[in-house]
Amino acid sequence: MEKRKQWREQEQQVVERWNAAEARYREAHAELVRESATGAATPELQEKVERARADIEAVRRQVARLKVEFTSGKRY
Numbered sequence: 001m002e003k004r005k006q007w008r009e010q011e012q013q014v015v016e017r018w019n020a021a022e023a024r025y026r027e028a029h030a031e032l033v034r035e036s037a038t039g040a041a042t043p044e045l046q047e048k049v050e051r052a053r054a055d056i057e058a059v060r061r062q063v064a065r066l067k068v069e070f071t072s073g074k075r076y
Helices: 002-038 043-071
Strands: none
């Protein structure tokens, strides 16, 4: 039972990380679009968008690992 509680907490942390990363990406991308419309997009802003995208990819890979553990019977 303790493992299930630990797994649920881990899954909740992944959900929170996903939501935070997605929000950062959405905000950075919206800022990039606004700045691009005025012609003032900076390399720093583009790097911010790329970092946010990389965060999402890292969480996506973690979700894939959890899914493999679940389907292989190592979870629950």
